[in-house]
Amino acid sequence: MTSSQRGQYGCEAARNAKWRTAAPPAPLLKRTGGAPQPWPIQPNPAGQVHRSHIHPPHLPLFHSRHAEESAERPHLVTIVRPCSQNTLRKVTVLLNRRGVVSFEQLLLDISEALGFPRWHRSRVTRLYTTHAREVKGVCDFFRGEVAFLALGRARPELSGVQEALEELFPDHSHYRAEALRAWEKRLRPVPDKAAKADSGYSEGTDSSETNQETQKDTNTHVKNHVNTHTHTTQPPHRIDTHQPENYKSDAQKCHKKSRKPAHLPNHLQRLRVRGGVRERKPSVIGPFKHEDSLREADIPSPTLCENCLARRFKHQEAERINPLSGKAPLPPVSRKQKGSSYTEEEVRKLDIHISPPPPQPISREEEKSVAQLELSNPLPDVEQVPKDTQQTFDLPSDDREVTQADIERCYEIGRVVGDGNFAVVRECCRRDNGQPLAMKVIERSKLIGREHMMQNELSLLGSLCHPRIVRLFAHHHTQTHSYLVMELVSGGDLFEAINERGKFSEEEAGLMVSDVSEALNYIHCKSIVHRDLKPENLLIEHIAAGICRLKLGDFGLAMVVTEPVFTICGTPTYVAPEILYETGYGVAVDVWALGVILYVLLSGFPPFRSRDRNQEELFQLIKQGQLHFLSPYWDPISEEAKGLVRALLQPDPTVRLTAEQTLLHPWVKAMASICRQRALTDKAQRNTADTGAEPDRVHRQAQSSAAETVTDKDKTPGHTSREGEITHREPSRQTEMNTGREQDEDEPLQQGSKETGTEDTPGQQRPECTSVDSGREIQDPGSPASQCVELNQLGDPPR
Ligand SMILES: Nc1ncnc2c1ncn2[C@@H]1O[C@H](COP(=O)(O)OP(=O)(O)OP(=O)(O)O)[C@@H](O)[C@H]1O
Numbered sequence: 001m002t003s004s005q006r007g008q009y010g011c012e013a014a015r016n017a018k019w020r021t022a023a024p025p026a027p028l029l030k031r032t033g034g035a036p037q038p039w040p041i042q043p044n045p046a047g048q049v050h051r052s053h054i055h056p057p058h059l060p061l062f063h064s065r066h067a068e069e070s071a072e073r074p075h076l077v078t079i080v081r082p083c084s085q086n087t088l089r090k091v092t093v094l095l096n097r098r099g100v101v102s103f104e105q106l107l108l109d110i111s112e113a114l115g116f117p118r119w120h121r122s123r124v125t126r127l128y129t130t131h132a133r134e135v136k137g138v139c140d141f142f143r144g145e146v147a148f149l150a151l152g153r154a155r156p157e158l159s160g161v162q163e164a165l166e167e168l169f170p171d172h173s174h175y176r177a178e179a180l181r182a183w184e185k186r187l188r189p190v191p192d193k194a195a196k197a198d199s200g201y202s203e204g205t206d207s208s209e210t211n212q213e214t215q216k217d218t219n220t221h222v223k224n225h226v227n228t229h230t231h232t233t234q235p236p237h238r239i240d241t242h243q244p245e246n247y248k249s250d251a252q253k254c255h256k257k258s259r260k261p262a263h264l265p266n267h268l269q270r271l272r273v274r275g276g277v278r279e280r281k282p283s284v285i286g287p288f289k290h291e292d293s294l295r296e297a298d299i300p301s302p303t304l305c306e307n308c309l310a311r312r313f314k315h316q317e318a319e320r321i322n323p324l325s326g327k328a329p330l331p332p333v334s335r336k337q338k339g340s341s342y343t344e345e346e347v348r349k350l351d352i353h354i355s356p357p358p359p360q361p362i363s364r365e366e367e368k369s370v371a372q373l374e375l376s377n378p379l380p381d382v383e384q385v386p387k388d389t390q391q392t393f394d395l396p397s398d399d400r401e402v403t404q405a406d407i408e409r410c411y412e413i414g415r416v417v418g419d420g421n422f423a424v425v426r427e428c429c430r431r432d433n434g435q436p437l438a439m440k441v442i443e444r445s446k447l448i449g450r451e452h453m454m455q456n457e458l459s460l461l462g463s464l465c466h467p468r469i470v471r472l473f474a475h476h477h478t479q480t481h482s483y484l485v486m487e488l489v490s491g492g493d494l495f496e497a498i499n500e501r502g503k504f505s506e507e508e509a510g511l512m513v514s515d516v517s518e519a520l521n522y523i524h525c526k527s528i529v530h531r532d533l534k535p536e537n538l539l540i541e542h543i544a545a546g547i548c549r550l551k552l553g554d555f556g557l558a559m560v561v562t563e564p565v566f567t568i569c570g571t572p573t574y575v576a577p578e579i580l581y582e583t584g585y586g587v588a589v590d591v592w593a594l595g596v597i598l599y600v601l602l603s604g605f606p607p608f609r610s611r612d613r614n615q616e617e618l619f620q621l622i623k624q625g626q627l628h629f630l631s632p633y634w635d636p637i638s639e640e641a642k643g644l645v646r647a648l649l650q651p652d653p654t655v656r657l658t659a660e661q662t663l664l665h666p667w668v669k670a671m672a673s674i675c676r677q678r679a680l681t682d683k684a685q686r687n688t689a690d691t692g693a694e695p696d697r698v699h700r701q702a703q704s705s706a707a708e709t710v711t712d713k714d715k716t717p718g719h720t721s722r723e724g725e726i727t728h729r730e731p732s733r734q735t736e737m738n739t740g741r742e743q744d745e746d747e748p749l750q751q752g753s754k755e756t757g758t759e760d761t762p763g764q765q766r767p768e769c770t771s772v773d774s775g776r777e778i779q780d781p782g783s784p785a786s787q788c789v790e791l792n793q794l795g796d797p798p799r
Pocket of ligand 1: 421
């Protein structure tokens with residue numbers, strides 16, 4: 001599963017809620033301005049206007065009943081999103097209860113208002129009151145609170161929460177301390193319930209605590225309603241001195257007892273204001289500093305580009321907790337050490353079975369396709385599923401429950417390698433043989449009513465066995481969690497890679513297209529449509545220097561298609577026009593998505609993009625299917641590559657290339673060959689280094705064997721491309737490769753004729769790049785150079 005609008009595992013309507021065309025826009029949730037706003041201006045009792053801070057939620061501007069009953073009456077709510085590196089985003093929104101369609105929609109709207117679009121990994125998925133009580137629904141949200149903390153899937157840092165509270169209540173230290181204590185409780189790991197850590201950060205406060213807190217909040221609300229007008233102008237600890245004792249908060253009672261100022265935990269002290277300067281962790285990455293400095297100046301921060309965000313996440317320390325035992329962090333996943341306490345025999349005794357996989361029957365069609373694939377794309381040393389993953393668990397035919405202890409006895413669970421809406425994926429290894437694996441941990445409570453979707457994924461993915469598709473080896477279920485044991489693909493996902501790199505060379509993109517086509521061809525032969533092909537679902541294996549291969553994962557939306565499907569689902573940027581037209585679709589929708597991915601890989605931004613991230617506008621653009629190769633970004637890209645993009649993004653699915661045709665497309669083959677040559681050269685060089693053989697000879701051998709392979713490949717019969725022009729054109733790169741000439745990575749690619757769309761600006765220069773790591777960010781031609789630009793529907797691409 002993936003980032004944007006990860007909405008699998010739902011009933012037919014809900015599961016397809018990755019995005020929902022049916023959902024009306026949310027006109028009544030308005031951002032008060034284009035960017036996160038400063039605090040609302042409110043008059044103080046003396047009639048002066050000053051920049052007020054948020055009143056603690058137990059001093060509601062609107063009583064809960066009032067808020068619920070006065071649906072028409074909009075009111076302001078401030079929401080703060082603690083981000084990594086102790087930065088914040090905040091927004092004040094005008095809300096009308098009646099305008100909120102659903103809680104899910106509300107979360108998405110808030111997320112977008114905060115600058116995290118709905119498809120974004122860091123989008124808002126949970127809302128909390130300032131006292132760490134999770135907001136569970138629309139009514140809950142409209143109980144009169146005026147400030148909330150918005151969180152994503154990642155577990156928040158307490159320091160981040162503290163920062164948020166400081167932003168909200170700078171003058172109310174006691175109130176802050178009280179709120180912080182509630183957060184401490186919530187975020188505190190509970191060892192015996194450690195499995196919950198997999199799915200988030202709600203384990204610290206048990207339900208009784210939450211209930212008590214809710215009760216306490218409610219009491220406070222009821223009470224404070226009486227004195228609202230008084231309370232709004234005074235700090236909470238002073239107000240409460242006028243309240244009956246039984247309404248006093250814990251912190252205030254504490255304060256009265258000890259007569260000492262509220263105490264912050266030691267590890268938070270460093271974030272407190274000292275000598276007027278707030279201590280901050282230094283920003284690891286240069287370009288992010290602008291956000292901090294803007295914040296210091298109290299200027300609403302601009303939306304960070306996705307590249308920035310992704311890098312920021314990347315630089316966060318890898319989490320190393322054992323979700324099942326809550327024990328000390330595990331070492332990196334490694335093969336079993338001598339003397340390991342669990343043997344295969346011991347593991348066998350458990351309810352979890354270990355045995356070689358049953359032989360997979362291969363149909364004729366598959367045989368043919370596999371033969372073709374082998375002919376067309378035999379990269380050395382990179383095709384094979386590693387030997388030690390070939391021995392797999394039996395997939396149980398029933399859903400027998402195991403215990404967490406069983407899971408722990410069988411697997412050593414390591415760091416998080418990815419997460420989605422419903423799952424956290426961790427490295428793990430089998431204790432009996434040390435085999436490294438990935439374990440997708442799904443909180444079952446999140447699947448209530450959507451269980452059949454997981455079953456669907458299990459049965460489909462479990463039946464597939466292809467080197468370009470992530471293998472599912474086993475699945476286990478405890479009372480609370482499901483564990484999918486999969487092949488570990490260690491290079492991250494393509495989404496992250498695009499964030500890092502911006503865009504890719506034609507060779508790299510060609511190899512990736514080849515890989516995805518292989519996977520698609522394989523599943524399409526089985527009449528399986530993936531329906532959620534996008535960079536987040538393509539996992540990367542690094543094969544040789546500069547060469548990475550992809551594996552397709554996340555079959556949450558996949559289905560067997562025997563007749564036209566009408567269900568609207570997918571992810572907006574990658575959705576095919578026939579899905580939107582609701583005329584019935586089939587496997588060709590995956591090929592369209594591949595076309596979008598290829599476009600993104602080559603240019604760094606998606607082919608169809610709405611200026612204001614307006615979904616309706618995006619869908620209109622997709623339906624119109626007008627493809628533009630925006631200059632100057634596309635100028636260096638070869639005509640062959642553009643031709644393939646056109647053939648994949650063919651609005652008519654009957655004319656669109658198939659996965660098989662894509663695989664056999666000359667440009668794809670040529671690019672894959674170049675990568676093959678590189679891999680061989682790389683291997684030869686490594687061999688040379690190992691054996692001390694004559695470098696030139698080894699290199700020549702590698703090149704000639706690559707050239708032979710290409711010549712053979714080009715004779716591959718059965719290429720029935722629908723785009724004749726492409727089929728018969730000899731890619732110039734291939735000629736280069738056959739002459740044995742090394743293509744320098746940085747060398748400009750073959751100059752194709754310039755095809756500009758209406759929005760092209762003649763003579764436009766590539767904007768200055770912001771260089772960080774590999775540092776190739778394209779600046780928005782229309783925006784000031786200082787502003788970050790988000791790419792590939794990861795933000796604001798070039799218009
Ligand atoms: N086998 C694997 N090896 C390594 N990393 C993986 C593996 N499977 C998934 N991941 C990482 O975990 C992330 C989340 O996985 P996945 O998309 O399956 O979760 P999900 O909860 O199903 O997502 P969604 O929100 O789409 O429902 C992926 O984007 C990827 O980065």
